[in-house]
Amino acid sequence: MRRLVDRLLAAGGVQAGRLRTCGVDRGADVSLDDLPRLPFVTKQDFWDHYPFGMRSAPAEDVVCVHGSSGTKGRPTLVAYTARDVDVWAQVMARALGGAGVSRRSFVHCAYGYGLFTGGLGVHHGATRLGATVLPVSSGATDRQLRLLLDLRPNVLCCTPSYAVYLGEAFASTGITAEQLSLRVGLFGAEPWTEEIRVGIEGLLGLRALNIYGLTEVIGPGVACESLDSEGLLNVAEDHFFPEVVGPDGRPVPDGEPGELVFTTLTKTGTPLLRYRTGDVAALSGPVPGSARTLRRMTRVLGRTDDMLIIRGVNVFPSEIEAVLLADPRVAPHYLVVEDRRDRSRPELRIAVEPRDPLGDTGSLERDLTAALLARLGIRCLVRVLPPDHVPRAVTGKAQRLVRWEHGV
Ligand code: ADP
Ligand code: K
Structure with a gap:
């Protein structure tokens, strides 16, 4: 911890400035117990100091660079x-x-x-x-x-x-x-x-x-x-x-x-x-x-930024997934749409695929709607689509949440 703080102070970047504002001028002043009073750093800092403003080592010591995939917003680069x-x-x-x-x-x-x-x-x-x-x-x-x-x-x-x-x-x-x-x-x-x-x-x-x-x-x-x-x-x-x-x-x-x-x-x-x-x-x-x-x-x-707030109820997409996939008739492919086109009445629309293409979709839609209401406390609009109609993530991360905004 001391070495980390000394390294940050020596690099003289954003984090050094924030440490000094908190009254920390050397690593010897802090231990792990002091963490709660020390400043945070966020993804926004990476964006504000793109590409390499968050780097602490001299450029010649860097051997590779990776980037976050930018699931939320712009990508960040890390040396x-x-x-x-x-x-x-x-x-x-x-x-x-x-x-x-x-x-x-x-x-x-x-x-x-x-x-x-x-x-x-x-x-x-x-x-x-x-x-x-x-x-x-x-x-x-x-x-x-x-x-x-x-x-x-x-x-x-x-x-x-x-x-x-x-x-x-x-x-x-x-x-x-x-x-x-x-x-x-x-x-x-x-x-x-x-x-x-x-x-x-x-x-x-x-x-x-x-x-x-x-x-x-x-x-x-x-x-x-x-x-x-x-x-x-x-x-x-x-x-x-x-x-x-x-x-x-x-x-x-x-x-x-x-x-x-x-x-x-x-x-x-x-x-x-x-x-x-x-x-x-x-x-x-x-x-x-x-x-x-x-x-x-x-x-x-x-993720904090994936949390859906629908008519005053907080829901994570993973809770929806748990309810949907608990039903053996549902295939592991679904899409959640947060529909805010009508600002006064946001809706959660959920598309799922059945395992059995010949099953009764009407009763499946009704049962899933009831299970979601019981577990999450909100009424969702559930649609059972034909097999292969929910988009698949074949190379990267699955995109299971879509937002429809007013005016879009
Ligand atoms: P991006 O934020 O652009 O997706 P990364 O490719 O670095 O950037 O992915 C890291 C993010 O992926 C984490 O912050 C987290 O949200 C998610 N993640 C990684 N592993 C898991 C996991 N096992 N379970 C849930 N989410 C995960
Ligand atoms: K081996």
């Missing part, structure tokens, strides 16, 4: 030093190791390679561990299916929506989960629910674990479920110190959801003090009695 890439490889090797991956494993990495951190993050971790990694990247699904059958990998890494897509593609050609070689998968980069997990595990015959990260902090590997983490994600707390804060920026107690904030204790290229992620989750302690001593977090419940 990594060799040491940062080393930390990244280490936390990703740890994430893979916790999933049972070893030197004998074969990893099919279908996250995108490029500016996006998914592909290269898994790649660095797998090679650090000594496993074999196939850098197949995303897209070209026919080739992916062929390679999954020919090379018989035991580990799959991709977004959960792409895992569903691959699984359904196999099912449609008559290949069953038993015929596949996969044992475990690390799925992340977008929110997903328990219902999707059950679906992926059934389609692909593997254990599906949740991995979380974001470019500004390092990429994937900030937190990851392990075979023994009991449904929560182990946070790489020794590198990325987590806090959870309320809308007022004050810390909330463990177990209560709020916005995740990370302090990068060891990064040198773009070190961040109290980065507000916009992701909502809750923190908790390690599994009692476990050899793992680092803290854990829940799955990400949603």
